[in-house]
Amino acid sequence: xxxxxxxxxxxxxxxxxxxxxxxxxxxxxxxxxxxxxxxxxxxxxxxxxxxxxxxxxxxxxxxxxxxxxxxxxxxxxxxxxxxxxxxxxxxxxxxxxxxxxxxxxxxxxxxxxxxxxxxxxxxxxxxxxxxxxxxxxxxxxxxxxxxxxxxxxxxxxxxxxxxxxxxxxxxxxxxxxxxxxxxxxxxxxxxxxxxxxxxxxxxxxxxxxxxxxxxxxxxxxxxxxxxxxxxxxxxxxxxxxxxxxxxxxxxxxxxxxxxxxxxxxxxxxxxxxxxxxxxxxxxxxxxxxxxxxxxxxxxxxxxxxxxxxxxxxxx
Numbered sequence: 001x002x003x004x005x006x007x008x009x010x011x012x013x014x015x016x017x018x019x020x021x022x023x024x025x026x027x028x029x030x031x032x033x034x035x036x037x038x039x040x041x042x043x044x045x046x047x048x049x050x051x052x053x054x055x056x057x058x059x060x061x062x063x064x065x066x067x068x069x070x071x072x073x074x075x076x077x078x079x080x081x082x083x084x085x086x087x088x089x090x091x092x093x094x095x096x097x098x099x100x101x102x103x104x105x106x107x108x109x110x111x112x113x114x115x116x117x118x119x120x121x122x123x124x125x126x127x128x129x130x131x132x133x134x135x136x137x138x139x140x141x142x143x144x145x146x147x148x149x150x151x152x153x154x155x156x157x158x159x160x161x162x163x164x165x166x167x168x169x170x171x172x173x174x175x176x177x178x179x180x181x182x183x184x185x186x187x188x189x190x191x192x193x194x195x196x197x198x199x200x201x202x203x204x205x206x207x208x209x210x211x212x213x214x215x216x217x218x219x220x221x222x223x224x225x226x227x228x229x230x231x232x233x234x235x236x237x238x239x240x241x242x243x244x245x246x247x248x249x250x251x252x253x254x255x256x257x258x259x260x261x262x263x264x265x266x267x268x269x270x271x272x273x274x275x276x277x278x279x280x281x282x283x284x285x286x287x288x289x290x291x292x293x294x295x296x297x298x299x300x301x302x303x304x305x306x307x308x309x310x311x312x313x314x315x
Contacts, residue, residue: 138155143201240269
């Protein structure tokens with residue numbers, strides 16, 4: 001896929017109806033030969049819209065005016081390119097816990113959670129956040145994660161988590177202002193509620209930091225999984241991670257994770273998971289596919305705001 005197609009696809013599938021600013025910018029980039037030529041000087045994995053826009057936001061550049069955005073990128077490209085080469089889109093959206101919770105609460109308790117591509121580990125605290133599914137609320141405190149569930153009843157309890165660990169090529173620390181600033185920059189411009197949620201979730205993680213290990217999702221996963229306590233159900237999970245992994249490495253991971261004990265919970269772009277026999281996603285925006293042990297269960301919105309179930313909660 002060309003870089004122009006990548007930006008058009010992002011505008012159509014992900015930004016439309018969710019972020020007018022990023023939809024506009026994506027369409028501007030897709031038809032601008034100068035911007036495309038600069039992006040094409042980067043490795044393919046570093047040309048992502050979220051990465052470019054996040055780096056511009058981190059530097060204080062404009063993202064609400066396409067003309068000003070273009071001028072800023074052209075004027076500061078060496079600095080922007082340098083940041084794009086060393087950073088990755090590590091969006092750590094705690095709201096995704098709301099679509100994982102029905103599965104996690106239904107598994108044999110207690111749980112040992114191991115997140116692949118954990119970023120700062122904010123999705124490792126599904127038992128600490130509060131949830132609001134329509135008129136049903138689970139838990140107290142902050143953040144409160146709102147989610148619309150279709151086709152399944154809201155869970156009636158939190159999961160019991162006795163161990164939590166994350167694996168990432170570049171773990172982030174929410175107590176580090178620079179790392180927190182990068183997480184903030186990755187949130188889309190209009191999403192003030194997600195910025196508030198980031199601060200609240202960061203306070204939870206900062207008060208009781210998870211075990212975060214720097215490592216590869218294939219080479220280092222077995223050793224970390226082996227550290228999970230006996231007597232707990234191991235759940236290896238990930239959200240919006242595999243699309244960034246090269247296909248061969250992605251295949252190696254999916255083959256490996258099936259051999260490990262416990263369960264594998266994936267919430268990913270449907271292009272990177274098997275989806276034979278899966279019904280079409282609901283209309284209105286991009287959806288991830290939620291699967292347990294390789295069996296698709298539900299369509300989910302990218303930031304955890306909704307889930308449409310078509311399979312049993314447990315496989």
